Amino acid sequence: xxLKINEGLSFDYVLLxxxxxxxxxxxxxxxxxxxxxxxxxxxxxxxxxDTVTDARMAIALxxxxxxxxxxxxxxxxxxxxxxxxxxRYLNWVIKNPSVIDQxxxxxxxxxxxxxxxxxxxxxxxxxxxxxxxxxxxxLRFCTDDRxxxxxxxxxxxxxxxxxxxxxxxQKKFDTYKIEKLPVIDEKHRVIGxxxxxxxxxxxxxxxxxxxxxxxxxxxxxxxxKDYDQRIPLLxxxxxxxxxxxxxxxxxxxxxxxxxxxxxxxNILVMGGNTVTAEATKRLIDAGADxxxxxxxxxxxxxTRIISGCGMPQFSAVLDCAEEAAKYNIPVxxxxxxxxxxxxxxxxxxxxxxxxxxxLFAGLKEAPGREIIYEGRIFKEYRGMGSxxxxxxxxxxxxxxxxxxxxxxxxxxxxxxxxxxxxPYLHQLVTGIKKGMxxxxxxxxxxxxxxxxFIKITGAGLKESHVxxxxxxxxxxxxxx
Numbered sequence: 001x002x003l004k005i006n007e008g009l010s011f012d013y014v015l016l017x018x019x020x021x022x023x024x025x026x027x028x029x030x031x032x033x034x035x036x037x038x039x040x041x042x043x044x045x046x047x048x049x050d051t052v053t054d055a056r057m058a059i060a061l062x063x064x065x066x067x068x069x070x071x072x073x074x075x076x077x078x079x080x081x082x083x084x085x086x087x088r089y090l091n092w093v094i095k096n097p098s099v100i101d102q103x104x105x106x107x108x109x110x111x112x113x114x115x116x117x118x119x120x121x122x123x124x125x126x127x128x129x130x131x132x133x134x135x136x137x138x139l140r141f142c143t144d145d146r147x148x149x150x151x152x153x154x155x156x157x158x159x160x161x162x163x164x165x166x167x168x169x170q171k172k173f174d175t176y177k178i179e180k181l182p183v184i185d186e187k188h189r190v191i192g193x194x195x196x197x198x199x200x201x202x203x204x205x206x207x208x209x210x211x212x213x214x215x216x217x218x219x220x221x222x223x224x225k226d227y228d229q230r231i232p233l234l235x236x237x238x239x240x241x242x243x244x245x246x247x248x249x250x251x252x253x254x255x256x257x258x259x260x261x262x263x264x265x266n267i268l269v270m271g272g273n274t275v276t277a278e279a280t281k282r283l284i285d286a287g288a289d290x291x292x293x294x295x296x297x298x299x300x301x302x303t304r305i306i307s308g309c310g311m312p313q314f315s316a317v318l319d320c321a322e323e324a325a326k327y328n329i330p331v332x333x334x335x336x337x338x339x340x341x342x343x344x345x346x347x348x349x350x351x352x353x354x355x356x357x358x359l360f361a362g363l364k365e366a367p368g369r370e371i372i373y374e375g376r377i378f379k380e381y382r383g384m385g386s387x388x389x390x391x392x393x394x395x396x397x398x399x400x401x402x403x404x405x406x407x408x409x410x411x412x413x414x415x416x417x418x419x420x421x422x423p424y425l426h427q428l429v430t431g432i433k434k435g436m437x438x439x440x441x442x443x444x445x446x447x448x449x450x451x452x453f454i455k456i457t458g459a460g461l462k463e464s465h466v467x468x469x470x471x472x473x474x475x476x477x478x479x480x
Contacts, residue, residue: 008312010297011342012461017452021440025433029443032352033330034067035241035290036268038217040353041065041207042429043444044343045332047357048072048221048245050389051368051381055085060365060421062086062216065207065429069219069243069355071384073393076226080233083218087238088117090201092214093164093183097193099124100149102131107145109134120180122190123153129188133157133180159184160194169194211240219270221245224257231265241268241289247303247385247409248295250279255286262287273334275311277323280331284323290330292355293320297336299358300383303409314349321350321448340431340477347432348439348447357381359428362418370417377417383410416479427477 032043042065046053050073058068070082099122100109112121113136123132132153142152158172159182169181173196183192202208209217219241222230227242234242242261246254249272261269271283272292280291294317296303296310304310313336321331330352337343337354346354361368361381368380382389390406418424441447456464465480 008315009455010312011314011336011338011345013456014314014345014453015456015460015464016345016348016435016439016450017454018438019440019450019452021437023437023440023442025430025437028433028436028441030429030432030436032347032444034332034353035270035330038211038240038268040067040209040217042209042425043347043351043353043432044425044428045069045219045353045355046360047334047355048219048243049357049361049382049384050074050392051379052357052361052366054367055082057360057363057365057367057421058082058086058218059089059216060363061360061425062209062218063090063201063205064422064425065209066425067209067217067219067240069221072221072223072226072230072245073384073389076230076233079220079230080237080239083220083234083239084237086218087215090205090208090210090214090216091195091198092202093192093194094198095192095213097122097182097190099128099190100134101126102148102150102153104149105145106139106142106147106149106152109149110139110145120193120195122157122180122182122193123149124190128190130157130159130182130184130190131155133182135180157182160192161186164192164194166199170199173199211238219243224251224253227257227261228264231261231267235265235267239267241270243270243292244272244288247273249273249283249292250276255282258283258286258288270332272332274320275316277319280320280323284327284329288329290332290352291320291324292332292334293317293351294334294336294355297334298383298410299338300381300410300413301335301385302383302411303385306407306409314345317346317349317351325350340428341435343428343432344435344447345453347444348435348450348453350448352444358415359424360421362415363424364417364420371414373414378414379417380412381415382412383408385410386412388412424476431477 034040044066046061046068048069048071050071053068061068098116102123120135125131132155134153158176179196181194182190185191217240220234220239222242268289270290271288273294274280275295283291297313317333324331332353333346333351334355343354362379371378387408439450
C-alpha cells in the first residue's frame with residue numbers, strides 16, 4: 001500500500017514575498033465581506049469564548065470596525081440580552097421609540113424611563129400626535145410623582161419630519177442645544193427618535209461596523225442542540241448572524257441543523273469548524289452562508305494532542321478558501337493568530353476575516369477576571385473545552401453528555417493585561433496594512449490573489465524573530 005502523507009504548514013513556516021508597491025500602508029483598504037451582504041471595516045472577529053466576548057467586548061470591537069460573537073455559555077435569554085445591549089448602544093434613528101401620554105404622571109414616566117433605560121421621552125396627546133418632550137433634565141427639581149406630564153414637559157418641540165438627514169439633524173442639535181430630536185410623519189405622529197449621544201458616538205467612531213439602520217454589528221454562537229431555543233430570542237434582539245459553534249462542523253448533526261435553520265429562519269448562518277475542502281463543500285451544500293476554519297490551532301486548545309486530529313492552520317485556510325471561493329462563500333480563519341503578520345498570511349491564504357481569542361483575552365473589555373501575580377496584572381483565559389468552561393455549559397461542543405465524566409480538550413490559564421482595545425487593535429490593523437503595502441496590494445481581494453508565499457525553515461523562523469539581543473523596552477505589537 002502506497003500511503004502519501006501530505007505536508008501541512010502553520011503560519012510560522014510561511015512568509016509572503018514582498019513585491020513592487022505603489023501604496024503606503026495608510027492607503028490600504030482593509031474592508032472585507034464577512035457573511036451574506038455584511039461587510040467589516042476591519043477583518044477581525046472576537047471569539048465566542050466566555051473569557052473573550054460579551055456585550056462590552058462586542059461593542060468596543062464593532063465601534064472600531066470589527067465584530068464580536070457572543071458566547072453560548074450564557075443561558076439563551078442572557079445571550080439575547082447581551083446581543084440587545086450591543087444593538088441598543090448606537091443608533092441612527094430609533095424606530096418606534098417609547099412615548100408617553102401627556103396625562104400620565106411623573107411616576108409613570110420614571111417607571112418607563114427605567115424600563116427602557118431612556119433619558120428622554122416624546123409626549124403625545126390622545127390622538128397620538130407629538131405635543132411635547134420630557135427629559136431627565138425636566139425631572140431634576142420635581143419630586144412629586146403625582147404631577148402630570150403636561151404640566152412640566154417642554155411644549156415647544158424641535159423635530160424632524162419624514163426621513164431625516166445627518167446634516168439637518170446635526171444643525172438642529174447645534175442650533176437649539178437639544179439632546180433629543182423626535183421624528184414625525186405627515187400626521188404629526190412619532191415614528192422615530194434621534195439623540196445627540198448617538199450622533200456624537202458616530203462622529204467619534206467613523207469606522208464603526210454597522211447594519212443598515214445604523215446599529216452596531218454583532219453575532220452569536222449556537223449549537224445543533226439548542227438553536228431552536230436561541231435563534232428566536234436572538235432574532236428578536238436583532239442579531240446579525242449566528243455561528244454554529246462546534247469543535248468539528250463536518251458532522252451529520254451540524255449539516256442537518258444548518259439545513260433546518262435555513263428552512264425555518266431568515267438568518268445568516270456561519271458553519272464550522274472545518275479544515276478540509278471536502279468538509280467545507282458539505283457545509284456549503286447544507287446552506288452555510290460562511291464557513292469557519294480551524295481545528296486545534298488555538299493557544300488554549302488541546303484537541304490535536306488529545307485526539308491526534310487537526311490540520312496546521314495555514315494549510316487548512318488555503319485548502320478551504322479555495323473550495324469556498326467556487327461558490328462565493330466567505331471563510332474565516334479561527335485560531336493560530338499570534339501576531340499581526342499571521343493575520344496578513346491568513347487573509348492572503350483566502351480568509352475574509354480572522355477570529356481572535358488569545359490576543360483579545362488580555363484586554364480591559366474582555367470578561368475574564370483580572371489576576372495579580374507577582375506584582376503584574378493578568379487576565380483569566382480559558383478554552384471552551386477546559387474543565388471549568390465545560391462545567392459552565394460548553395460540554396456539548398465536544399460531544400459530552402450531561403453528567404458524563406468530562407475529558408477536556410482545552411486548558412485554563414492567564415494572559416498579560418494589555419489595556420484597552422482601541423490602541424491594541426490599531427497595532428493589529430496597521431500591521432495588516434503594512435503587510436498589504438509590502439505586497440503592493442490595495443485591498444483584501446488583491447491580497448487574496450497575490451499568492452506569493454515561501455516556505456521557511458526553523459532557522460528562517462528564528463531569523464524572523466528578534467534574536468541575539470535582550471529586549472529592554474517591549475514594543476506594543478511584539479513579545480516572545
